[in-house]
Amino acid sequence: NAGVTQTPKFRVLKTGQSMTLLCAQDMNHEYMYWYRQDPGMGLRLIHYSVGEGTTAKGEVPDGYNVSRLKKQNFLLGLESAAPSQTSVYFCASSYRREGEARPLFFGEGSRLTVL
Amino acid sequence: GQQVMQIPQYQHVQEGEDFTTYCNSSTTLSNIQWYKQRPGGHPVFLIQLVKSGEVKKQKRLTFQFGEAKKNSSLHITATQTTDVGTYFCAGLRGFNKFYFGSGTKLNVKP
Numbered sequence: 001n002a003g004v005t006q007t008p009k010f011r012v013l014k015t016g017q018s019m020t021l022l023c024a025q026d027m028n029h030e031y032m033y034w035y036r037q038d039p040g041m042g043l044r045l046i047h048y049s050v051g052e053g054t055t056a057k058g059e060v061p062d063g064y065n066v067s068r069l070k071k072q073n074f075l076l077g078l079e080s081a082a083p084s085q086t087s088v089y090f091c092a093s094s095y096r097r098e099g100e101a102r103p104l105f106f107g108e109g110s111r112l113t114v115l
Numbered sequence: 116g117q118q119v120m121q122i123p124q125y126q127h128v129q130e131g132e133d134f135t136t137y138c139n140s141s142t143t144l145s146n147i148q149w150y151k152q153r154p155g156g157h158p159v160f161l162i163q164l165v166k167s168g169e170v171k172k173q174k175r176l177t178f179q180f181g182e183a184k185k186n187s188s189l190h191i192t193a194t195q196t197t198d199v200g201t202y203f204c205a206g207l208r209g210f211n212k213f214y215f216g217s218g219t220k221l222n223v224k225p
Contacts, residue, residue: 031211033213035215040124040217040218041205041217042121042203042215042217042218043158043205043212043215044215045212045214045215048211050210050211056211058119058212059214090157090158092158102163102203103148103160104148104150104158104160105160105161106157106158106159106214107157108156108157109157
């Protein structure tokens with residue numbers, strides 16, 4: 001049982017390049033999230049999805065796009081990378097169940113450096 | 116801006132001492148969750164609090180949710196070196212969006 005898998009785990013980009021981070025979960029979760037983690041800032045929500053074919057903006061969506069064409073996958077795209085996007089990116093998923101704890105299950109993270 | 120504030124940012128304790136981290140929100144939260152992130156790792160869910168004034172315990176960890184559902188705390192009794200890591204609170208607003216605090220990094224000296 002893999003849980004939440006992120007690829008790639010490390011990437012170095014030059015300013016202006018584009019790339020896509022892939023998140024895959026095998027728990028049949030409805031909700032998926034992309035966070036970025038910067039020192040002293042905690043985890044900030046970039047975009048999220050409540051189901052296949054739907055996405056919504058979080059706290060810091062600028063410069064990123066997402067897609068959820070399949071329930072198990074959530075892609076995060078950077079069209080034109082900037083040094084300010086150097087960060088560790090975490091994908092998370094959770095199930096939809098009212099009245100119960102809905103913990104976030106996190107992937108291991110993707111460390112992105114933009115030069 | 117930051118939706119959920121967490122203090123302190125760092126805490127260094129001697130093994131056996133107690134530790135507390137506090138979380139405050141400017142708005143009422145549906146519930147609050149706590150996560151632990153070991154150095155180099157990813158956040159791992161610890162617990163969820165839902166009810167006003169709720170208190171939950173997990174061995175040496177005690178979690179509280181404020182009466183107004185705007186603040187929470189995590190208290191560790193008699194810390195151990197295995198408690199090292201960063202502790203995050205995450206407040207749920209509405210049904211889907213979790214807002215994380217900035218985290219408290221705990222270092223325990225043996």
